[in-house]
Structure formats: C-alpha cells, structure tokens
Amino acid sequence: MVIDSTDKGKPVVIAEVDWDSAFTAVHDDAIYMVESQQYHVDKLDLERKKAYVRKVDVDYYTDAMTYTHVRVIDEFQRKLSCRAIVEHGEVQVVRKVVGYKKIKFYTAENLGYGDVNLPEKDMHTTSYWFTIPRRFLRDLQFTQSEILDGLSGLAYCLHHLAAMILMADIRDIDCCIGDKSGEFFVHHGPNGQNTKAISVPEKVVDETPNKLRLDEFDPTLFLFDAYPGGIGFSQLLYEEHDRMLNAARQLIRACPCSHGCPSCVGPDLEIGLNGKKVSLAILELISDELQLH
Ligand SMILES: [Zn+2]
Known part of the structure; x- marks a missing residue:
C-alpha cells in the first residue's frame, strides 16, 4: 500500500503495488509516479507492507x-x-x-546514485x-x-x-x-x-x-x-x-x-x-x- 503523507494529519492511500514490484518501485528514496504526480518515498515498511510517500516536484526519476x-x-x-x-x-x-540511479528527464543524464538495503x-x-x-x-x-x-x-x-x-x-x-x-x-x-x-x-x-x-x-x-x-x-x-x-x-x-x-x-x-x-x-x-x- 502506498500512503501519501504530504498532509501529516491526513494520510491517504494512493496506490497498491504488488509485492514483487515494491522492491524496485517504492524502495526508500525512490521517485514514484501516480497520474503524473511525483512522490518521494520516505520509507518502505516491508513488515507492514506500507510505503510512505510525499508529493515532490523534481527533474529526475529513479531506476533501481x-x-x-x-x-x-x-x-x-x-x-x-x-x-x-x-x-x-x-x-x-x-x-x-542494492541501489538506484537518479536519471534526469529528457536528457537521461545520470545525476547520482543511492544505496538501498x-x-x-x-x-x-x-x-x-x-x-x-x-x-x-x-x-x-x-x-x-x-x-x-x-x-x-x-x-x-x-x-x-x-x-x-x-x-x-x-x-x-x-x-x-x-x-x-x-x-x-x-x-x-x-x-x-x-x-x-x-x-x-x-x-x-x-x-x-x-x-x-x-x-x-x-x-x-x-x-x-x-x-x-x-x-x-x-x-x-x-x-x-x-x-x-x-x-x-x-x-x-x-x-x-x-x-x-x-x-x-x-x-x-x-x-x-x-x-x-x-x-x-x-x-x-x-x-x-x-x-x-
Ligand atoms: Zn549500434
């Protein structure tokens, strides 16, 4: 379950991701897209099967x-x-x-790497x-x-x-x-x-x-x-x-x-x-x- 916690008081479930895709789509610090809105994954809680995300506007996407x-x-x-x-x-x-790449839109330029555990x-x-x-x-x-x-x-x-x-x-x-x-x-x-x-x-x-x-x-x-x-x-x-x-x-x-x-x-x-x-x-x-x- 993907939970939008942009508004701290009102967390909203915005999507469901199957177990296999969760590892690559909503790992910590991933950029997750729903209906052309970007979300940053703050935390993937595997035990409770929840990913906490918040709305962002960035010029890159992530590739696990x-x-x-x-x-x-x-x-x-x-x-x-x-x-x-x-x-x-x-x-x-x-x-x-084991990690992800940050890739810039349009130019596909590599903006950096991050670790995932x-x-x-x-x-x-x-x-x-x-x-x-x-x-x-x-x-x-x-x-x-x-x-x-x-x-x-x-x-x-x-x-x-x-x-x-x-x-x-x-x-x-x-x-x-x-x-x-x-x-x-x-x-x-x-x-x-x-x-x-x-x-x-x-x-x-x-x-x-x-x-x-x-x-x-x-x-x-x-x-x-x-x-x-x-x-x-x-x-x-x-x-x-x-x-x-x-x-x-x-x-x-x-x-x-x-x-x-x-x-x-x-x-x-x-x-x-x-x-x-x-x-x-x-x-x-x-x-x-x-x-x-
Ligand atoms: Zn060729």
Missing part, C-alpha cells in the same frame, strides 16, 4: 539497480554448438535491489543458457574488462532478440552473466556505468571489483523466464540458439553506430568503447555463419 544471481538446479537438455555448450533447465534466481528475493524458474569455455576467450586479444564489456553487450543484444523471437515483452525475460556453479557473477558497478565486478553471492553487498579474475570461471550467459515456475520460453530459446546468435551477429555488424548504441549492444556508456567490437569477436568465436539465401 538489481544484482541477480542464477544457479543451475537441473539440466534438461544439452548440446554443443560451435565452441559453446548450450543448455536449458531449471534454475534458482536470487535478486537483490532490502532483503534478497528468491525464485525458481526455467532458463536457457550457454557457456563459453575460458580457454577460447583467452585467445582473444582483449583485456579482462573488455571481455566483460563484450559479454554484457552480447547479453543486451540477445535479450532484445529473444523477446522479439518469442514475441514477448522484454520484461518477460531477464538475463544474467555468471557461471554455472553459481559462484561468480558479473555486475555493473554501482558508481560508474562501465565498471564491472565479478563477485560471489555472499559478498554481493561489499564491492570487490575485479578481485576474482575472468580466467577463474567459464562465463555463462543466462536468459531466463522472469516468472516463478517459468512460462516455457527457455526450451524455445534453446532450439533457436543458432538462429539467434546468427541474427545477433548480423544485427551488430549492420548497425551503423561506431561503439554501440541502444539498437545493438547497448549504449557505449554502459559497455565501454570496445564493447561492440568485443561482442562481435565473441559471437564469431561461438557461432558459425549460417548461409542465408
């Missing part, structure tokens, strides 16, 4: 930053495709909102994923952080393509880069867009950027159903793996931008100046060009 961890529970099917191991199955997804949320769902053995990545002449950028760019591109192939909403599927053991994960850093950290789940809150090295794990890109139990997307994506990678390759190659843009691998601010180049190099490593007539 979430850390996602995926751990494989069961593998249903597996195949080798070029150099990648492709699988689908059941996974456990742990999500935690909320409990983790856990769900079981189905996922499609593929793993790139580290030895192949080592052969690419890029630094560890460039490879992480390239993987993030690839994840961005495949996430959007998957939604298109499935004719689903982008929010119906989620993605994450980690490894199958559930030990390592790649995150966007909290204080700069293109700094990334690899961390273990238990240490997710204290940032230990680049403490763990890329050559300690085989990066796995997960695309999973965003709903508990899954809604059947993952097997389809598993079957479409080759076609999807090929489409990604053509899309990135054909995009006229120089370093990445929202239409291909994501804005260069998020994936770094070499992100686009590395994404393409990784794709060439793990897919054969299909002959299209």
Whole structure:
C-alpha cells in the first residue's frame, strides 16, 4: 500500500503495488509516479507492507539497480554448438535491489546514485543458457574488462532478440552473466556505468571489483523466464540458439553506430568503447555463419 503523507494529519492511500514490484518501485528514496504526480518515498515498511510517500516536484526519476544471481538446479537438455555448450533447465534466481540511479528527464543524464538495503528475493524458474569455455576467450586479444564489456553487450543484444523471437515483452525475460556453479557473477558497478565486478553471492553487498579474475570461471550467459515456475520460453530459446546468435551477429555488424548504441549492444556508456567490437569477436568465436539465401 502506498500512503501519501504530504498532509501529516491526513494520510491517504494512493496506490497498491504488488509485492514483487515494491522492491524496485517504492524502495526508500525512490521517485514514484501516480497520474503524473511525483512522490518521494520516505520509507518502505516491508513488515507492514506500507510505503510512505510525499508529493515532490523534481527533474529526475529513479531506476533501481538489481544484482541477480542464477544457479543451475537441473539440466534438461544439452548440446554443443560451435565452441559453446548450450543448455536449458531449471534454475534458482536470487535478486537483490542494492541501489538506484537518479536519471534526469529528457536528457537521461545520470545525476547520482543511492544505496538501498532490502532483503534478497528468491525464485525458481526455467532458463536457457550457454557457456563459453575460458580457454577460447583467452585467445582473444582483449583485456579482462573488455571481455566483460563484450559479454554484457552480447547479453543486451540477445535479450532484445529473444523477446522479439518469442514475441514477448522484454520484461518477460531477464538475463544474467555468471557461471554455472553459481559462484561468480558479473555486475555493473554501482558508481560508474562501465565498471564491472565479478563477485560471489555472499559478498554481493561489499564491492570487490575485479578481485576474482575472468580466467577463474567459464562465463555463462543466462536468459531466463522472469516468472516463478517459468512460462516455457527457455526450451524455445534453446532450439533457436543458432538462429539467434546468427541474427545477433548480423544485427551488430549492420548497425551503423561506431561503439554501440541502444539498437545493438547497448549504449557505449554502459559497455565501454570496445564493447561492440568485443561482442562481435565473441559471437564469431561461438557461432558459425549460417548461409542465408
Ligand atoms: Zn549500434
């Protein structure tokens, strides 16, 4: 329940938010919108399921930053495709909102960051994923952080393509880069867009950027159903793996931008100046060009 307490004497219930959305929409200090009126969230009281807000007029909105961890529970099917191991199955997804970005209206300029401390949320769902053995990545002449950028760019591109192939909403599927053991994960850093950290789940809150090295794990890109139990997307994506990678390759190659843009691998601010180049190099490593007539 979202309660407007602008007028101290007369608190008014202005909206209801479902439990899952509450973590990202009405965390402490979020800007919450109802009928084009902005509200600042003074306090999210999870125990009583109430968010206390007050009317404000600011020139920014907030975007929650979430850390996602995926751990494989069961593998249903597996195949080798070029150099990648492709699988689908059941996974456990742990999500935690760790902070938010303040983003200016119209210019989308980033105005700052804030911390949020909320409990983790856990769900079981189905996922499609593929793993790139580290030895192949080592052969690419890029630094560890460039490879992480390239993987993030690839994840961005495949996430959007998957939604298109499935004719689903982008929010119906989620993605994450980690490894199958559930030990390592790649995150966007909290204080700069293109700094990334690899961390273990238990240490997710204290940032230990680049403490763990890329050559300690085989990066796995997960695309999973965003709903508990899954809604059947993952097997389809598993079957479409080759076609999807090929489409990604053509899309990135054909995009006229120089370093990445929202239409291909994501804005260069998020994936770094070499992100686009590395994404393409990784794709060439793990897919054969299909002959299209
Ligand atoms: Zn582009």
